[in-house]
Amino acid sequence: MFEHPGGALALMALIHRARKAAAAADLDAMRTTAGHLLRQLAGDTLVNADEQEMTRLYDEAFPLTDPTDPADVLDAPWPTSTRMQALSALLDERSFAEKQLDPLVDAALDAGDRRVLRAVALTPFGRIHDASWALLLDALQAAGELDDEIVARVVADEDLLRDLVRPADPVASAATGDRFRPAWDEHMWQLVNAPDVNEDRLLTRPRPRGLRFVLWALDYTGNWRVARHLGAAELTATERAHLIELLRDAPAARQEQAFTLRLGAGDAQALLPVLGLAGAERLLRLIQSGQAVNRVVRNDRAAILTAAAEARDADLGRLLKLASNDVVAAALGLRRRPIMTRVGKDSPVGITAYGMLPLADGETVMDRWVALREVHRRGMELSVGDRRRQHEAAVNVALEHLAQVGGYADAAALDAAGEADWPTPVPPPLAVGPYTATVGFDGSEPAIVTVKGARVLKSTPTAVSADPGLAPLREQHELLRGHTTRLRTMLHRLVTAGRPLPPAELARLRATPAGAALLPLLVWQDAAGRFGLLDDVDATGPVTAAHPAALAAAGLLGRWQSEAARRRLCQPVPQLFREWYAPTPQEAAGEATRLSDRVIDGDAASRELAVRGWTVHDGAQPYASRTFGTRTAVLHVAAAGYWGAGDVGFTRLEFRDGDRPVAADGVPAAVFSEAVRDLDQAAWAGRRSVDDYRSGLARARAELLSAALGDDTKRITRHGDTVVVDGARAVYRVHLGTEAVTVGTRRQPCDLPYVFGDTLHRALFPTVDGRDRATLRLLTRILLLAEDEKITDEWTLEKLGLMRRTPKVCSACGGNH
Numbered sequence: 001m002f003e004h005p006g007g008a009l010a011l012m013a014l015i016h017r018a019r020k021a022a023a024a025a026d027l028d029a030m031r032t033t034a035g036h037l038l039r040q041l042a043g044d045t046l047v048n049a050d051e052q053e054m055t056r057l058y059d060e061a062f063p064l065t066d067p068t069d070p071a072d073v074l075d076a077p078w079p080t081s082t083r084m085q086a087l088s089a090l091l092d093e094r095s096f097a098e099k100q101l102d103p104l105v106d107a108a109l110d111a112g113d114r115r116v117l118r119a120v121a122l123t124p125f126g127r128i129h130d131a132s133w134a135l136l137l138d139a140l141q142a143a144g145e146l147d148d149e150i151v152a153r154v155v156a157d158e159d160l161l162r163d164l165v166r167p168a169d170p171v172a173s174a175a176t177g178d179r180f181r182p183a184w185d186e187h188m189w190q191l192v193n194a195p196d197v198n199e200d201r202l203l204t205r206p207r208p209r210g211l212r213f214v215l216w217a218l219d220y221t222g223n224w225r226v227a228r229h230l231g232a233a234e235l236t237a238t239e240r241a242h243l244i245e246l247l248r249d250a251p252a253a254r255q256e257q258a259f260t261l262r263l264g265a266g267d268a269q270a271l272l273p274v275l276g277l278a279g280a281e282r283l284l285r286l287i288q289s290g291q292a293v294n295r296v297v298r299n300d301r302a303a304i305l306t307a308a309a310e311a312r313d314a315d316l317g318r319l320l321k322l323a324s325n326d327v328v329a330a331a332l333g334l335r336r337r338p339i340m341t342r343v344g345k346d347s348p349v350g351i352t353a354y355g356m357l358p359l360a361d362g363e364t365v366m367d368r369w370v371a372l373r374e375v376h377r378r379g380m381e382l383s384v385g386d387r388r389r390q391h392e393a394a395v396n397v398a399l400e401h402l403a404q405v406g407g408y409a410d411a412a413a414l415d416a417a418g419e420a421d422w423p424t425p426v427p428p429p430l431a432v433g434p435y436t437a438t439v440g441f442d443g444s445e446p447a448i449v450t451v452k453g454a455r456v457l458k459s460t461p462t463a464v465s466a467d468p469g470l471a472p473l474r475e476q477h478e479l480l481r482g483h484t485t486r487l488r489t490m491l492h493r494l495v496t497a498g499r500p501l502p503p504a505e506l507a508r509l510r511a512t513p514a515g516a517a518l519l520p521l522l523v524w525q526d527a528a529g530r531f532g533l534l535d536d537v538d539a540t541g542p543v544t545a546a547h548p549a550a551l552a553a554a555g556l557l558g559r560w561q562s563e564a565a566r567r568r569l570c571q572p573v574p575q576l577f578r579e580w581y582a583p584t585p586q587e588a589a590g591e592a593t594r595l596s597d598r599v600i601d602g603d604a605a606s607r608e609l610a611v612r613g614w615t616v617h618d619g620a621q622p623y624a625s626r627t628f629g630t631r632t633a634v635l636h637v638a639a640a641g642y643w644g645a646g647d648v649g650f651t652r653l654e655f656r657d658g659d660r661p662v663a664a665d666g667v668p669a670a671v672f673s674e675a676v677r678d679l680d681q682a683a684w685a686g687r688r689s690v691d692d693y694r695s696g697l698a699r700a701r702a703e704l705l706s707a708a709l710g711d712d713t714k715r716i717t718r719h720g721d722t723v724v725v726d727g728a729r730a731v732y733r734v735h736l737g738t739e740a741v742t743v744g745t746r747r748q749p750c751d752l753p754y755v756f757g758d759t760l761h762r763a764l765f766p767t768v769d770g771r772d773r774a775t776l777r778l779l780t781r782i783l784l785l786a787e788d789e790k791i792t793d794e795w796t797l798e799k800l801g802l803m804r805r806t807p808k809v810c811s812a813c814g815g816n817h
Contacts, residue, residue, distance in 0.1 A: 010040055010188065010209060011037070011040060011041075011046070011050075013042060014033055014037045015046075015050055015053070015054070017029075017033045017370075018030060018034070018037070018054065018057060019053075019057065020032045020075050021033055021060075022057040022060070022061055023662075024528050027061060027062075027063070030057075030058065030061055030062075030077060030078075031077040032583075033126070033676075034058070034077035034078040034622070035077065035124070037054075037078075038078075038577065041171070051081075054078055055078075055080040055081050055082065055260050055810055058077065058078040058080050058695055059082050059083075059759070062076040062077070062078075062457045064076075064082055064083055067086035067089065068089075068090075070090055070104050070107075070108070070116045070119065070120075071107050071113075071116045071118075071119040073086045073087050073090065073125075074087070074101075074104075074116075074119040074120060074122075074123035074125055074747070075119050075122075075123070076123075077124060078124070079124065079125045083125065083317070083738055084125070087126070088765045090104065091103055091343070092103070096461065096607050099125070099126035099127055100126060100127065100128065100129070101120050101123070101125070101126040101127065101128045101132075102128050102129055102132045102746075102748060103134065104116060104120055105117065105120055105128055105132045105136050105747075106132075106745060106747050106748075108120070109135060109136075109139055109227045109747060110745070113141050113557055114139065114140060114145055115258070115762070117136050117140055118140065118145065118150065120136060121136055121137075121140070121150045121154075122149065122150065122153055122629075124603075129748055130160055130163060130171065130750055131159055131171070131749060132747075132749035134164070134171045134172040134690065135178070135747055135748070136805070137150075137154070137164070137172055137176050137179075138172050138173050138176050141173065141175050141176040141179060142173075142175075144746075145312060146176070146179055146428070146792070148172050148752070149381075151179065151180060151183060153277060154180065154183075155180070155187070157201055158187065160393055161180055161184055161187065162184070162205060162206060164176065164177050164180045164184075165177050165180055165181055165184045165206050166206045166744075167206060167207075167604075167688070170687060170688055170689055170690045170692075171690050172689070172690055173688075173689045173690065173691070174599035174647070174688035174689045175599075176407055177688065179211060179747065184206070184208060185209050185210055186207040186209040188202075188205060188213070188230075188802065189208070189210075189212065189213075191205070191353060191607060192213070192216055192230065196228075197222060199222060199223045199225075199226045202226050202230065203223075203225055203226060203229055205368040206402075207229060207233055207234065208232065208234075209233055209234040209235070210233055210234075210235070211233075211235055211239040211242060211243060212240070213215045213230045213233035214230075214231050214233055214235070214243060214258070214261065214262075215246075216230060217230045217231030217233075217261055217573070217695075218231065218254065218257060218258060218261070224432065227261065227465070228260075228261060228264060229264075229269065229290065230261070231258075231261025231264070231265075232261060232262065232264035234263070234645075234646055235265070235267070235645070236640075236651075237282050237640050237641060237645070240267060240270055240645070243258065243271075243540045244270065244271065244274060247271065247274050248274060255271070255274055255275055256275065256322055257272060259271045259272075259274075259275060259817045260322060262626070263288065263447065263643075264371075265322055265643065265644060266602065266603030266642070266643065267642045267644045267645045267646015268284065268323070269281040269284050269285065269334045269618065269642070270466075270642060272284065272314075275281060275322075276314070276315070277311070277314040277315065277318070277319055278311075278313075278314065279306075279310055279311040279312070279313055280311035280314040280316070280319050281315050281618065282306075282307040282310055282311075282615075283307035283308055283310070283311050283316070283319070283328070284319065284323060285303070285307075285384070285606075285610060285616060286299070286300075286303060286304055286307050286328060286610070287319075287320070287325040287328050287554065288323065288607070289325045289351075289606075289607050289610030289611055290304075290325055290327055290328060290482070290610075291325050291327070295390070296348050296349065296351075296352045296390070296393050296394045296397045297327075297352075297611065298397050298398070298400050298401070299327045299331070299352075299356065299401065299403065300404075300613070301331050301356060301404040302404070303615070304328055304331040304332070305332075306332065308331075308332055316332060316334075317334065320334065320335075321634070324341055326338075326342070326349050326350065326352075326353040327349070327352055327353045327356050327401070329353070330353040330354070330356040330357045330401075331356045333357070333358050335353075335721075336357060336360075338486040339354055339357060342489070345610065346378065346379065346382070346391055347382065348390045348391060348393070348394035349394070351372075351375060351391070351394040351395060351397075351398050352394050352397045352398050352401060353398075353560055354368075354372070354375075354398055355368070355372065355397065355399060355400070355401030355402040355405070355443075356398075356401040356404075356405065357405075358404065358405065364408035365402065365405065365408075365414070366418055366422065369402060369414060369415075369418040369422070370400055370418070370422050372398055372399055372402065373418075373422075373424070373479070374396055375398075376392070376395045376478070376479065376482055377478075377479075378478070379391035379392060379395065379473065380474075380475060390792055392481070392482065392485075393499060394476075395482060396411065396482060396485050396486055396489070399411040399414060399415070399486060400486070400489065402414060409490075410485040410486070410489060410490045411489060411490070412483075412486045412487045412489065412490035412509070413490070415483055415486055415487075416508055416509070416512065417683040424476070424479055426476060427472035427475075427476055428490070430464065430467065430469045430473055431469050431472055432451050432461075432463050432464045432469075433463060434453070435450050435451070435452055435457075435461055435464050436450070436451050436452075437449065437450045437451075437460065437470065437473060438466050438473070439473055439476045439477050439480060439513075440517075441517035443570050443769065444484075444517060444518055444521055444570060444571065444572040444769050445769050446477055446480040446481045446484050446513075446514075447477070448460060448473055448477050450464055452466045456480065459727075461737030480513060480514065483513075483514045484514040484517075484518070484572075485515045487509070487512075487515060487518060487572075488518070488572050488573055491518065491519075491522065491570060491572055491573045492573045492574075493549055493574050494544070494545040495522070495573060495574075495578070496547070496670065496674050497528060497546055497628070497629070497670070497674075498545075498550075498629075498668055498670040498671070499544070499545065499629075500542035500544045501542060501543050501544065501545070502542050503539060503540055503541060503542065503560070506519075506539060506543060518572040519534050520533060520534045520535065521570070521571050521572055522534070522545050522546075522571060522572070522573075522575055523545075523546045523551070523568065523575060523576065524537050524539060524543045524544065524545060524546060525537065525544045525545075525546050525550070526538040526542075526543050527542055527543075531546055531551065531554070531556055531560070541577075545575070545579070546575070547575075547578075547669065547670035547673065547674075548575065548576060548577075548578050548580040548673075548675035549580040549581065549582060549669035549670055550668075551668070551670045552574075552580060552747055553582070553669045557576070557580075557703075558707075560576055560697055560701075561576050561577065561703055561704070561707040562707050562710070564576045564707065564709070564767070565707035565708050565765070568765040569765075569767070570765065570766050570767065570768065570769055571767060571768050572768070572769070573768065574768050574771065574772075575766070576767070577707075577767045577768075577772075578595065578700065578703045579677050579679070579694065579697050579699070579700045580681070580696060580699075581672065581673045581676040581677060582669070582672070582673070583664040583672055584750050587653065587664045587665075587676075588663055588664050588665040589663075590652070590654055590661070590663065590664065591652070592651070592652060593635075593651070593652060593653045593676070593679065594649050594676070595650040595679055595680070595683045596649065596650055596652075598649070598650065598683050598687075598688075598689070598692060599644075599647050599649070599688040600647060600648050600649065600650065600682075600683050600687070600688065601647060601648075601686035601687075601688060602637075602639055602642070602643040602644055602645065602646060602647060602648035602686065603643065603644035603645075603686070604682075604685045604686035605643070605648060605682040605683060605685055605686035606624070606644060606682075606684070607641035607685070608678075608681055608682040608685040609624050609626075609635075609678060609679075609682045612626070612678045612681070612682070613626050613678075614626040614635075614678065616643055618641060618642045618643060619641065620641065621635055621636070622639045622641065622642070622643055622648070623635060623636050623637060623745070624637070624643075626675065626678070628667075628671040628674065628675065630657055630658075631655050631656065631657055631662065631667050631668075631671055632655065632656045632657075632729030633653065633654075633655055633671075633675040634653070634654050634655070635650060635652075635653050635679060636651050636652040636653075636654070637649060637650055638649060638651050646687075647688065650679060650683065653675065653679065655667045655671075655675075657671070676696075677696055679697050680695060680697075681692050681694065681757060690738075692736065693735070693737025694722075694737060695721070695737065697736075697737060697775075698721040698735075698736040698737035699721070699736075700775075701736040701775050701778065701779060702718055702721070702723075704764075704767060704775065704779065705718075705723070705779050705782065706718075708763050708764050708765070708779070709763065714786075715727065715786040715787075716782065716786050718785075721735060721736045721737050722735050722736070722781055723735075723736060723780060725785045725786050726786075727786060727787075727788035727789075728787075728788055728789040729788045729789065729791075729800075729802050730743050730744050730788070730800070730802060731743075731744055732785045732788075734778070734781065734785070736778070736784050738794065739774075739778050742779065743802070744801075746801065747764055750799050750800055751799060752781065752799050753793075753799060755793055755795055756781060756784070756796050756799075757777040757778065757780040757781035757784060758777055758780075760780060761779070761780040761783040761784065763783055764776055764779055764780060764783070788802075793809075
């Protein structure tokens with residue numbers, strides 16, 4: 001007999017208990033005893049005599065009626081040899097050997113047999129993967145049969161329970177996850193009340209719900225990260241009102257502590273009146289949305305100043321002390337000295353705030369533009385890596401902020417003005433032996449280009465790289481990369497906003513190295529309505545960067561996408577394969593949005609909308625709005641007063657021209673498309689269900705796949721947002737939105753190796769430099785599966801379930817293992 005926790009005596013006691021329960025015909029006691037025995041064995045087996053006795057007792061007490069019925073086979077507390085033989089007939093050899101019941105789940109889902117699903121959920125005979133658990137529980141929840149017995153079974157598995165309630169990267173539907181939230185909250189409450197609180201364990205668990213966790217966090221004196229994590233527990237409206245009452249007469253320090261904790265929950269603005277900061281609600285939202293972890297964010301100076309004016313009676317210095325944001329402080333003219341200190345230390349946040357500071361006495365916009373150029377040069381000395389990339393990104397955002405301070409349309413316009421007054425020195429070409437190196441463009445990316453005779457080399461030779469004279473070219477290259485990034489930002493706005501580009505501004509941009517390289521890679525529309533590349537339209541008048549929705553409305557999008565595939569056109573910003581949307585009949589009538597059936601986390605969605613230029617309004621009827629030229633898009637939502645207080649539902653999207661409502665199909669195609677794209681992105685950021693995805697992204701991926709394949713579509717068929725691949729080894733289904741890959745009749749997505757599809761397939765091409773990696777990997781996977789006979793990597797075949805192993809005959813029992 002194996003050594004078990006508790007030893008052989010514990011097993012003997014449990015076996016004796018089973019005998020007594022069987023003699024008394026106490027089936028409930030027999031079920032309970034079997035559960036204890038299985039936990040005690042922990043995967044091991046009893047000795048033969050005991051095993052035979054348990055088989056006899058449990059077969060007599062729980063007789064098997066129909067060996068062909070999975071529900072009957074699994075409906076017993078002990079895996080007797082009789083039932084295991086019946087189970088082996090229901091499973092294939094591999095599944096039975098590994099005790100995997102996933103095929104039974106698939107079959108039951110196909111047949112809609114909830115009786116079998118319930119039996120699989122409760123049986124002790126085998127196991128199923130977490131993906132199968134999610135499918136099983138979703139099916140029972142949808143049928144209203146996810147009862148307390150099954151919930152209790154799942155609760156015993158902490159890892160599975162955690163995955164079901166985890167807000168990020170959901171594995172099941174929102175309704176299923178919510179069914180387990182009370183159990184998760186109780187589990188977390190036991191953890192925080194343990195004699196020795198395991199802080200690391202708490203920090204890795206999803207936040208619970210309930211006021212008791214907030215009050216516990218307010219009194220916790222241990223790791224402040226734990227207090228911050230649990231102090232952001234989700235509250236109901238009643239609990240939030242109770243918290244406010246508890247804080248009303250509390251010491252100021254406790255009020256501020258509670259406010260700090262609730263910043264992470266998204267409803268801290270409810271506590272502003274308690275702190276004497278009423279009126280600062282909109283400014284607080286800008287403070288929170290204008291910062292992000294591990295990246296710098298462009299802020300809207302006009303919006304900050306407007307929100308500050310609304311909060312004129314509030315102590316903004318105190319607010320910024322409680323909810324720090326140096327960029328907002330800079331816009332208000334605060335913290336100039338510490339911000340300048342941070343700039344000297346190359347702090348990315350300090351650099352972005354520097355761009356937003358009001359001009360000092362005697363300082364001009366060009367003075368600061370030159371200073372930021374020097375900051376950029378200083379960043380070139382940083383070691384290559386994340387810090388250097390963050391520094392460069394911070395300079396670009398700082399110039400966007402400075403453009404707002406100086407009244408320029410964008411950083412690209414500021415660059416043009418700065419170069420006119422303070423041109424960046426251009427070093428002469430470097431000649432090293434037979435090589436000549438200059439700074440130019442490789443497609444839409446700045447590069448140091450080396451030529452030998454008339455031939456452009458793919459890489460820089462060692463002789464050139466080692467030459468000290470290359471240093472000025474490297475500096476020019478880095479500065480040009482910054483200019484190019486800022487021009488891309490401008491071009492992105494031209495594509496999405498539909499703003500015409502006057503001839504004089506176009507000529508100025510084309511005269512710059514970045515403009516000369518990037519502008520010809522976009523499709524434009526001239527004043528006469530003709531679409532084409534820059535050299536094919538009339539540039540003597542205003543031109544507009546074409547939006548894919550406008551091209552689709554003109555019936556030309558497919559043609560231009562095919563042309564891009566033929567040219568393998570890599571654009572500076574997403575255009576031809578950008579997500580686009582057209583009004584549904586319901587949206588044209590102003591009745592609903594395509595997202596009205598989603599359960600969405602309001603805090604995540606509101607942050608995404610704020611970053612995209614929307615103003616989010618709390619109150620009795622929360623909504624969000626964004627101005628597109630002369631039109632305003634208004635999103636109505638169902639929420640509990642505060643966007644950040646829990647889930648929201650997107651109920652209706654309307655457009656206005658001033659005070660006049662405009663039908664969705666009466667606004668420019670680009671305006672409608674970009675508004676819905678923002679909502680699609682926000683809904684995905686706050687997704688609560690596993691099947692939620694960005695519908696526009698799925699269509700854009702399908703369009704790219706169609707353009708790349710042309711007429712060569714053998715083995716690949718599209719059905720909505722799913723691609724069916726008829727491979728030589730199996731039939732695969734790949735969802736273009738969720739990226740799930742399923743094989744054959746299996747419903748569980750394959751966990752493919754990350755490197756599978758990481759090398760671009762020869763039929764594909766990058767549509768935008770460095771921006772479509774996930775899309776290209778997914779489409780490469782589709783094309784690789786279409787030629788799956790060439791897949792030889794055993795790890796990939798194993799993940800796909802296609803690995804065929806020759807069974808080995810066991811010398812002891814004669815069976816296959």
